[in-house]
Amino acid sequence: MRLLYDVVGCGAVVQQSHAPVLRQLAREGAIGIHACLDLDVEVARTTARLLGAARYGRPDDVPPAGEVGAAIIATPPESHTHAAHKYLRSGKHVFIEKPLAVSLAEARELIELSRECNGKLVANQFRRFFPSVLTARRFVASGGLGRVSKVVASEGARWSWPSSSEYVTRSPYGGVIYDTGSHLLDMVLFILSLDGQGAQPTWTLRKVTRWPGEEPSHECFASMVLSLPTGGDVELELRLSRREPLPCAVRIFGECGQVLVIPTVPQQAPTLYVGGEAFTLRAVTGASQPVDALGCFFLAHQEFRKAIKAPSYFSLIDAPRFLVLVALLDALTHTEADRAHA
């Protein structure tokens, strides 16, 4: 059955990454685009023309129409909840760009609303579809590393990309923690299988250093301890920067060795260091594998449609998987000092 989408927020991520996927799905007859909505009406109009949507306008000017089945929410993080609310309340399915929400309370509220209204709610943490990440997760889950004791995750590059809005320099959710950090932290939690529906890990922040000291921050060095629901602690070091080229690496240290995952290259097989030797880990799988981020977006949209068709299916990007992530991002951006200051 052809599902009609509204696209709410038509910025760079929609134009560069969602649009090719949506156009392909539309060509296949799987979906259609009903309306493209953005605070900048000209951007909404251009995107509507690109995606073949009949309508465009500002988000609050166009209410969810009866024939619309789902919405892509790609607005800045602070408006995810507001934008998703009206679609969920109208019984629509919602696909939210990462991160799901900016606080645990908002995330829980959205999840609760989606259950009440029978709408599917997913968040586009697309790096979960990287073959390297899936392989590392399977390897760690099967005990290949033994007990995991420490994870060091870092990603950074000197700012050189164009930015058309002031969002990243003005919004408290435009900093590196909600941007790169949400990907990197999610990869760590996913690889360690800390994203299920059961008991969740708890954490203790040891040290968080940000530059500047308030949000949006553009550098962050954080050290914390994750206490696993199964017992045992994992030390986690996180380094993020928009000012310096840091290594793009997630390193997982266990009893038997170290696994290195490159978080920016989907097809770069993880490396296992053990006994002074290096090995590549390759998963044997017949499934099609994405070669780049666009391929991951395609899989994310496939998961969304699969979850809509089979409501009991707990997809890799189902909203409840991201509660720990949302809470950790909130904790990193609102440290005790921030709260005291507020």
Add this chain to the structure above:
Amino acid sequence: MPDNVVVFGGTSYVGQRTVKALVDAGYHVDAVVRRPSIARILLGDLGDQIGLVSADAIERAPGRGARAVVNLAYARDAAAYEAYRQTRNLIRKVQEAARASRGERIIHISTQAVFGYNFERRPAPAEVHWWPAADPYVETKVYAEQLLAKASRHGGYDLAIVRLGNVIGPAAPNWVASLAQRMLDGKAVGYESRLGYANATYVDNVASYVCELVRRPPADLNEFGVYHHLAEFSAHSWREILDCIAGAVGNRYVLVDRGEDGGGSPAASIARAMLASLYRGRAGGYARAVMERVDPRRGAVGQAVLRLSDLKRTARLAPPELGPSDAQICSILSAQVRFESHTLPGWHPPVSFDEARTAIADWLTSAGYALDAAGARWAEPPTNRSPLAPHLSCVDGATTS
């Protein structure tokens, strides 16, 4: 003479160090930037010590006199079909800044790549004529030099064009951080038995040289000539730099057998030349307009262009096991010809090669590139009797050489 200097591209890696050196030398710096808000992020505290001027407002730029205008900017984000137009705009703005601030000297930072990535003859410090490199970076760097040189011949300002070798230093994105990342990734960094001249310059030496060019009287510059080459470590081998990086990372680096160079078919060469001229100058206007009608989204047009040029590059460079970008890096690290320094007499680089290597190694460690030495503690490689035995089916052999 006034003590103000106008700097374009001050937020780049080299630009930031140059701005700091100028401030430390007592100059007041006005940095012309595209986005002041992002410049403040990149420059940090240094941003408070200088003036930030939006590139859009350069016509209204500081009216006070400037000793020099330093240009480190180039059209880096431009799609292939836009690169020439953006280069023209940039150079026009540099010249406008010189006029507005009554600057009598333009110092333009260029690159050894104006001779190509893999030159066969020793590059001479002289004018380079435009050539179809099928690479927007190379072509527009040559183009920018030509625009400035042509205008300076009509008077108005003195011109110094400084062609840099491969810039190394702590946090250098291309020739330190990216090579360290390749070592982490297990990707090839060069061809076996063919690591060549480093042709390198250290970032603080570049900053020092720019300060020297700002400081010297006009007569010194005029006597020396327009073209300066800076690669004070050109005689050192890439192996010395790779060993330094690998030592800090704690991983061996991968060298691959040099495959047969395809050379490119005659048809590919012709297509490459056509492609290169297509986007250049007024004649390219019609072609650009036609391509823009194919798809109104600019990104899609740029992608189409890049796809074509990638095809040509693959045909020309890549051994079968390497992608185009891998092959380009391996090729640069195989340089068999030196890019020798040609600098003002009396200037000496303040940082030696050993000091440079120490600073690079220290930075790599502090930035977290070092694979934990604890890795060596795990004494037993996986065997059939090890706890890893159940997983050996997905362990796939060593990747480093």
